Amino acid sequence: MQKKPIFWIAIFFIFLILTQVTSFIDFGMNTSVLGLPNWLFYFSAVHVLFVVLLFYFDQYLFKEKEV
Amino acid sequence: MIYIILVVYLGITFGGSLFGAKIKEATPESYFLANRNLKTFALFFTILATNFSAFYFLGFAGEGYRIGFAHYIIMSLGTALAGGTIIIIGSRVWQLGKEHGYITPSELVYGETGSRPLAMLFSGVMIVFTLPYLALQIVGGGYILENLTDGDLSYSLAVVLLTVFTIIYVIIGGMTSVAKTDMKQGLIVFIFMTLGVILIGHDLGGITTANVKAAELVPELFSQNGTNSFYSPKEWFSWIIFWIIAIPMFPQLFMRFYIAKDLKNLRQSAILYALAPLFISILPVMIGVWGHISFPGLEGNEIDQIMPLMLKKHTTEVFAAIIMTGAIAAFMSTLDSQLLALSTMFTRDFYVPYSKKVIDFKKEVLIGRVIVGLLAVFGMFIAFNPFDSIFDMGKMSFSGIAILFPIGLAVTRFKIVKPLFSIVAIILAIILLFAFHYGWISLSWAFGFEPFILLIVVSFVITFIGVRKR
Numbered sequence: 001m002q003k004k005p006i007f008w009i010a011i012f013f014i015f016l017i018l019t020q021v022t023s024f025i026d027f028g029m030n031t032s033v034l035g036l037p038n039w040l041f042y043f044s045a046v047h048v049l050f051v052v053l054l055f056y057f058d059q060y061l062f063k064e065k066e067v
Numbered sequence: 068m069i070y071i072i073l074v075v076y077l078g079i080t081f082g083g084s085l086f087g088a089k090i091k092e093a094t095p096e097s098y099f100l101a102n103r104n105l106k107t108f109a110l111f112f113t114i115l116a117t118n119f120s121a122f123y124f125l126g127f128a129g130e131g132y133r134i135g136f137a138h139y140i141i142m143s144l145g146t147a148l149a150g151g152t153i154i155i156i157g158s159r160v161w162q163l164g165k166e167h168g169y170i171t172p173s174e175l176v177y178g179e180t181g182s183r184p185l186a187m188l189f190s191g192v193m194i195v196f197t198l199p200y201l202a203l204q205i206v207g208g209g210y211i212l213e214n215l216t217d218g219d220l221s222y223s224l225a226v227v228l229l230t231v232f233t234i235i236y237v238i239i240g241g242m243t244s245v246a247k248t249d250m251k252q253g254l255i256v257f258i259f260m261t262l263g264v265i266l267i268g269h270d271l272g273g274i275t276t277a278n279v280k281a282a283e284l285v286p287e288l289f290s291q292n293g294t295n296s297f298y299s300p301k302e303w304f305s306w307i308i309f310w311i312i313a314i315p316m317f318p319q320l321f322m323r324f325y326i327a328k329d330l331k332n333l334r335q336s337a338i339l340y341a342l343a344p345l346f347i348s349i350l351p352v353m354i355g356v357w358g359h360i361s362f363p364g365l366e367g368n369e370i371d372q373i374m375p376l377m378l379k380k381h382t383t384e385v386f387a388a389i390i391m392t393g394a395i396a397a398f399m400s401t402l403d404s405q406l407l408a409l410s411t412m413f414t415r416d417f418y419v420p421y422s423k424k425v426i427d428f429k430k431e432v433l434i435g436r437v438i439v440g441l442l443a444v445f446g447m448f449i450a451f452n453p454f455d456s457i458f459d460m461g462k463m464s465f466s467g468i469a470i471l472f473p474i475g476l477a478v479t480r481f482k483i484v485k486p487l488f489s490i491v492a493i494i495l496a497i498i499l500l501f502a503f504h505y506g507w508i509s510l511s512w513a514f515g516f517e518p519f520i521l522l523i524v525v526s527f528v529i530t531f532i533g534v535r536k537r
Contacts, residue, residue: 022303029286029290035278035279040136050144051147057154058338
């Protein structure tokens with residue numbers, strides 16, 4: 001089923017909230033791998049998630065055009 | 068030894084790219100847009116190298132020293148999100164450019180709105196606010212060259228040498244050579260920065276040990292908000308949003324949307340562009356954080372020097388020379404792109420439309436080359452006496468350019484744009500920008516957000532009042 005623009009607006013809005021969690025969560029300053037802070041890995045995961053979303057959004061946007 | 072590395076490195080990087088440049092047969096399409104023929108990887112690296120400049124090498128390391136790892140997230144995530152706006156705006160810019168033969172951003176604005184005043188204002192704002200960013204590359208190059216030669220070359224002389232070298236290179240090469248250099252530079256910067264982190268980390272007892280030491284010295288460098296809560300939630304929001312909006316509006320980047328061979332190449336480049344900062348942004352920031360171990364207590368513009376200081380202290384002389392020469396070449400690869408973009412815009416947006424005589428292609432390219440020289444010299448004079456730190460010069464420049472985003476979005480995606488609204492939006496936002504910068508308006512008017520958020524909101528609201536979907 002072809003997704004509607006509102007679907008992608010909602011997805012990216014949720015994603016924007018994921019990038020803003022520092023407003024509601026204090027991750028503290030604990031460190032782990034390579035002595036880097038734990039919260040840095042959360043944001044790295046968010047970054048990778050964005051690239052995946054962008055890939056599918058790109059497919060959606062240009063499939064629409066071809067149809 | 069250092070001079071040999073400088074000459075060999077710059078000779079291979081820049082000289083090699085000039086091979087095959089046809090100075091006499093150039094047409095505007097070939098000189099300014101590399102014949103719209105770049106494939107995915109070349110396009111990706113040229114976008115990357117154009118965007119990662121002195122601001123990346125010196126500015127990121129400086130902010131890593133000043134703020135900590137929070138700066139990495141802001142820059143990597145913010146830059147990644149710009150991949151989305153590149154797909155949304157860039158793809159339409161490419162399509163419209165291909166259909167109508169647009170070369171400059173302003174030609175697209177004029178072609179789609181029919182308003183010459185709006186097109187000229189759009190171009191003028193891009194040019195004026197890119198100049199500090201252009202000068203910033205010369206400043207960065209000057210700092211590094213002076214440092215690299217232990218002061219044998221004074222800052223002023225370094226600035227002059229770099230400017231002259233870049234002028235000659237851009238005049239001969241045009242976009243094809245610039246893009247070739249960018250590709251090499253993109254790869255070299257990534258490889259050498261990674262090696263730099265490994266070598267400095269090793270000298271400090273290993274990457275983990277270095278981070279633990281830095282955390283003991285200044286724990287706040289490891290906090291999610293940075294030192295002194297620099298990135299408060301509102302600041303955090305401001306900066307994440309800012310890069311999404313500012314990056315596609317840099318003229319040297321906007322014009323790269325035209326040069327893709329096809330749409331698929333541009334879309335693939337945008338996705339790679341979104342992924343790359345995850346790896347490359349942490350490298351200078353980490354070196355900046357470690358700077359507290361070796362050079363505690365730096366202040367003001369001294370902080371911008373943390374990268375060369377760390378390289379010289381913790382790596383061999385030859386390696387430090389290679390990586391710093393790489394940094395100089397990176398600055399130049401941004402500078403050459405900016406010079407080419409601005410000279411194209413000056414020539415085609417302000418000279419050609421108002422010239423009483425018919426201007427042939429050869430003359431147009433010749434005028435473009437003359438303007439390259441004039442702009443570079445202008446940037447050099449700003450660099451002699453930089454008005455702010457590297458980061459703050461960049462911030463001023465990017466804020467002015469970000470104002471144009473709503474107009475760029477409206478013109479490429481909504482078609483029917485009432486030019487008067489866009490003109491008012493740009494002028495009002497610029498007045499607000501200067502009012503905040505010079506303190507005529509209190510920062511409290513921005514409600515805790517960065518002032519540029521207010522400018523962007525104003526520009527968006529006014530522009531979109533005048534937009535109709537076709």
